Amino acid sequence: MVESRSGIWRRTGAMLAAAGLLALSGAAFATNQSQQRQEGRNANQNAKQEAHSNKVDCRAANQQSNSQCRQDKRDTKQGGRQEKRDVKY
Secondary structure, three states: OHHHHHHHHHHHHHHHHHHHHHHHHHHHHHHHHHHHHHHHHHHHHHHHHHHHHHHHHHHHHOOOOHHHHHHHHHHHHHHHHHHHHHHHO
C-alpha cells in the first residue's frame, strides 16, 4: 500500500511537470506570435503613412495626374501588405 501511494505521487509530479513544460512552451509561442503580429502591424502602418505622404507630394508637385498619384499610393500600400505577410510567415 505504501508503494502505491508513492507511485501516485510520482505520477502526479510527472503530470504536473509535463503540464508546466507545456504551458511554458505555449507561452513562448504566444509571445513570438504576438511579436510577429506587432511587426506586421508596424510594417502596414509605415506603408500607409509613406503612401499618404507620397500622394501629397505627388499632388503638390503636380507632375502626374491625380489617377497616377492614386495608383502610386495603391502600389505603396500593396507593398506594405506584402511586407506584413513576409514578417508573419
